[in-house]
Amino acid sequence: MGHPADVLTVVLAWLAVLAVSVAAVVFGQATRAAPRRSRRSPVGRIGLFLSLSGPWLSVLGAAIAGVVTGAWLAAAAAGAGGVALTALVGYALSAR
Secondary structure, eight states, rough: SSSSSHHHHHHHHHHHHHHHHHHHHHHHHHHEEEESOOOOHHHHHHHHHHHHHHHHHHHHHHHHHHHHHHHHHHHHHHHHHHHHHHHHHHHHTOOO
C-alpha cells in the first residue's frame, strides 16, 4: 500500500465509513425521539442500544480488523456494511 493512489483510496473509504456512521446515528436518533406510551421492552432496549451505539462499535471493530490484518480497504467495506446492518436491526428491534 505504498502507492499514493492506494493510500488515497483507503483514506476516502474510511471517510465514507465515518460519514455512513454519522448518518446511521442520526437515523438512530429517530428511535430515541419516538413517543413512548410505556416502558420499553427488553428487546426495545437492545434495539435502542444497537441503533445508537452499534454503528460506532462496527467502526471500531472494522478498525481493529484493519490493524490486525492490514487489509484496510476490505475492513472499511466491512465496516460500512456493519454500520448499516446494526442501524437497521436496531431500528427494527426498537420499533416493537
